[in-house]
Amino acid sequence: MATSANVHGHILPISSHETLSEKLNGRWHEKALWGFMAIVLAHWGEHFAQAYQIWVLGWPPSKANGILGLWYPWLIKSEALHYGYAVVMLIGLWVLRKGFAGRSHTWWMVAFWIQVWHHFEHFLLISQATLHHNLMGKPVPFSVLQFFFPRVQLHLFYNAVVFIPMVIAMYYHMFPPKGEAPAACTCSRYKDEKEEAESHA
Ligand SMILES: [Zn+2]
Numbered sequence: 001m002a003t004s005a006n007v008h009g010h011i012l013p014i015s016s017h018e019t020l021s022e023k024l025n026g027r028w029h030e031k032a033l034w035g036f037m038a039i040v041l042a043h044w045g046e047h048f049a050q051a052y053q054i055w056v057l058g059w060p061p062s063k064a065n066g067i068l069g070l071w072y073p074w075l076i077k078s079e080a081l082h083y084g085y086a087v088v089m090l091i092g093l094w095v096l097r098k099g100f101a102g103r104s105h106t107w108w109m110v111a112f113w114i115q116v117w118h119h120f121e122h123f124l125l126i127s128q129a130t131l132h133h134n135l136m137g138k139p140v141p142f143s144v145l146q147f148f149f150p151r152v153q154l155h156l157f158y159n160a161v162v163f164i165p166m167v168i169a170m171y172y173h174m175f176p177p178k179g180e181a182p183a184a185c186t187c188s189r190y191k192d193e194k195e196e197a198e199s200h201a
Helices: 020-024 029-055 073-077 080-095 102-131 151-174 189-199
Strands: 003-005 011-013
Touching: 029 080, 029 151, 073 080, 080 102, 080 151, 102 151
Parallel strands: none
Antiparallel strands: 003 011
């Protein structure tokens, strides 16, 4: 194995030469997934707050701006907040994909491709808000499926259909099905049991 001496003269394997992608999909995968999940849940928080404002408090949808939008309404008016979440989720799903294998990888990529469409819808929305020119002369920015479904419900649906395959992927990643080896990262719970069993052997 290639080695290098550090400042104390110890011999280290050249694992520090791993690329960022290799780290994020290897020894940092578990932490990266938790961080990514925290962002996804913060985004859910915005949508749940908005749903509560509309259906429990009875606010008009135009005033139901979620959490951050209450203090910074421009974040919603400009479409910046939800476009930002859509981009970050797209990047996160893409960057962390290689840590997944087998069935978990399939489900993760299902989430990714649905998010590609969800992001495209948000791209249409932020473009209209930025250019001050809405599709088909609508009074507010519109996206494709918004011609068929109300916006608030549509985006609750979009987030659910991205989130569900993500959670299934993470489940199979933590508990690989029979015949699938645990991935290279520390996420698999079976691996912990195996290591524990070996350390007691
Ligand atoms: Zn992992």
